[in-house]
Amino acid sequence: MAPKPWGEWSTALSHLALGVVSLHAAVSTAQASRGAAAGFLLQALAAATMLAPGLGTDEDCLAGAWVATVIGLPLLAFDFHWVNGDRSSANLLLGGGMVLAVAGDHLSAEGRSVAGQAVVLVVAVTILIVAVFTTNTYGMWGGAMLGAAGLLSRVEEDRLLLLPKEDVCRGALAVGSWAYHRALHTQRLQWE
Template sequence: MADKPEEWSTQLSYLVLGIVSLHSAVHTTRVNRGAAAGFLLQALAAAAALVSGPQPDTNNQMATWVATVIGLPLLAFDFHWVNGDCSTANLLLGAGMVLAIAGDFLDTETQAVAGQAVALVAAVTILIVSVFTVNTYGVGGGMALGAASLMSRLEEETLLFFQKEDACRWALALGSWAYRWALHTQHLELD
């Protein structure tokens, strides 16, 4: 019975991440379909984890990892591509695709480090582009995604009042919401 609040917190964090990501995917489709696909991957991974319950299996962990190494570079791709930095956009997306293909050959710890590195690189590059284009939503999203990536490397099991993984999902949901508005703002300025 003591695990009940933790289970509810975990399920709620997956639910919020899934809803925010799905909402972002739907509204980003008009702006950029690649970024919408990145949001959709996050929503599908959250939905798969939500359906599996409190004990995620190996397939759900792999789905979450693939959503990270492909979905986040898809989001970063649009930020770079629209601003004329096509080489960085292609490099991020290509590296994510190679990691996704090589995922079966990596052990669990290597997958975790690679996923966190991809998330951090995507966050930092979006943050840099957002600072230079004065996109406040992009800055906020980059900071939230960077915080989620850094929190996942901490040794503590609880952060504030949440389990570490739940806090990371809350930060990722906040970052996804901010990225949705950053992409919208970026494309409005270009029109």
Template sequence: MVSKSRSEWSTILSHLVLAAVSLHAAVTSAQSSRGAAAGFLLQTFAAITMLVPGLNTHEDCLAGAWVATVIGLPLLAFDFHWVNGDRSSANLLLGGGMVLAVAGDHLGPEGCSVAGQAVLLVVSVTILIVAVFTANTYGIWGGAMLGVAGLLSRLEEDRLLLLPKEDVCRWALTAGSWAYCRALHTQRLQWE
């Protein structure tokens, strides 16, 4: 059996934890918020795709991450805005994500990277704004962690905190997804 390096184990673990947290969030939010559940499910599939032997080709990984970013993240924000009555922002985020998903083939690798990071930051900022105005602490943490993941992905370094940069971004995305799931639950309790 081939021994794996520490960074390979870190990558595998970060994908597994992101998939587990996203799947748990999808299941727990399915009854009350189907859009967010679909967004979490897209994150789950993207993380699992990276771990399945034979499916983890570069193109498959990029396609899965692209869909999870430009469609999954706006789906997460959609319900947060919709429940608070901000239907125009909800529709704008989701519509923009759909347009980017279709245009992805025409953007090139660098364009897709920038567009994906922009979607991540826009989603995190809009969640953060709504969470601040509704005093949703989990939403504030979720938006902040999604923003941290977006900002860390823009750094030039290959390693952060002794781990590969992508792994640190996945850990921040995992923390943001968990907090955001709790924020959706808290938000639903406030509106009931």
């Protein structure tokens, strides 16, 4: 049996890291915020489908990643806005994600890519804004890391920091998810 090349290992590790962080965050936030827990769970499930051989086709895995992006990430932002009284922004983000999820079949591959990156950046910026105004340091880090993942995905290079670009983006998303989990906890403590 030949050893796997480093690229395959880094891909598996990035999916595993994102899946474990997201699953832990989903379990930890389930009592305080069902919406954010569902968003984290969607991310964990999307990462798990990419890891498990034979679990689904490549199209199923891409569909799972699409749903985790356009519904899961707005669910994370929803709680930040809702707790701070900005219910219109919370509903707008979540509604927009739902519309994109339904419209995904009618978009080209490039259209889905652009829409997914737009969702990532909008969610990152809105959470970053709320975090700045509420002085939530974890939220600021989460917004910065999610924004970095969104911007790095637009880079033309195939490799970043000697790793495949997608693995670096998933690593940034995992760090951002951990920071969001901590930010949600901090935010709940401030409002109690």
